Amino acid sequence: MNKSKLSVSIGLASLATLPVTAQEQRDKELPERPNVIVLLADDIGWGDLSPYGTSGVQTPAVEELAQRGTRFTDAHCVAATSTPSRYSLLTGHYAWKREDTGVASGDAPMIIHPEQYTVADLFREAGYTTGAIGKWHLGLGDNPSGQDWNQKLSPNPQDLGFDYSYIMAATADRVPCVWIENGQVVNYDPSSPIFVSYKHNFPGEPTGQDHPELLYNLKPSHGHDQSIINGISRIGYMKGGGRALWKDELIADSIEHHAVDFIRQNKERPFFLYLCTNDIHVPRFPKEEYRTSELGLRGDALLQFDGTVRTVLDELERLGLRENTLIILTSDNGGVLDDGYDDKAMELAEGRHRVCGPFRGGKYSLFEGGTRVPFIVSLPGVVPEGEVVDHLVSHIDLLRSMASLLGVTLSPVAAPDSRDQLSTWLNRGGTGRELMVEQGLGTTIALRYGKYKFIPPVKHPTKHAWQTGIETGQDSIPQLYDLSTDPGETHNLLAK
């Protein structure tokens, strides 16, 4: 055998398979206008997805994303509930500074003022096509005492910088249970006009409280006993809707289909997609093919979430867009087991699954479980792959970090609380925030300063969030924890 030939071919083969080092990825120039997808889960806790290690379910698509990107362990949404969390993410303005940004009802008017600068405005001005698909929960229309669902709703996401929107107004547990596309109810049924009230029922309409026998899909465990849609009682009263009413088991499909359509339609130009799953918010009622987990409906909803991630990754791959698409996967608040429906989440997780990993509290909480969420960033070849980073990261920095990505200089009044953290988010040398504010139930706040966590006292603490069993973290005495030695926030150091 010709030795020299052999060595040459070995040399070439090993060259071809030589892994690109993290440093080489960091040194690579940023692509000029990558597509950007913010994939925002609902109520998925720090420990819910298998890359975070504690999961009682496997989420292989999320794992693949983590392997093709960087996973953060100390990343936070701004607030421990949806509306303030999403408000802050999109505007770069801390929601606790505005009293009217609490969990919105289904008929709340638009909470983000159209004159406020949003991350969608940023992308639109930079020449991107922008879309919002899935859960919205930031209000629609302008009537403070409820909206007319039989007309085009204005303002809607199109007034906030989104070219396209296909959304649910609030949450799946709040009426109205219909899809809204660019401000108009989808499949509007003129024979069944829509009426919504958060004050009183409409004569003759059954509620979960009066007619539990009609709850053929899911029963409440607490609250959620008003209007019945699709065999599930909700928060709020609704009449009509007819063929426009959604089926809970098809919500994820509907979100996926619209996301795939949006990506296909924009495959030739840069796009920004704010893609918000309904999974795994209550009522958890995923489609049949996902009902295989050992954790019941909550675990099944996690599998369905992973299915959505799979669909998006496959579509990007198929269109040849994967290498040029920045994906940020995260959640709007921490995890919760029993959030008001009898889905046995609590019983089935016992001893098997820790929704917030080692952290105390959960959704609604000032403890770390409230806002410390999964956060995975992937842009193949640019964001180091397979790395895990412990720097402090907050959703509040999305807007200014994206401005930095696009090379846009913003006026100081835009996104006032947001900072450029791009080099941390892309794991290209940044070391994260030193200081950060976390919001719990209502407008209560806590402060992170490096490894320290300070929770100021409140006069009348609410110790637990409804009947979820979750500790809110509120107390009448100040609390100080050292998270480096006490991630579970059990030793109050303040006396020392």
Ligand code: NG6
């Ligand atoms: C609470 C609901 C809860 C959930 C939450 C908002 C009751 C008893 N509980 O009021 O089920 O909807 O609001 O969740 O009604 S969030 O993720 O959208 O913030």
Ligand code: CA
């Ligand atoms: Ca949520």
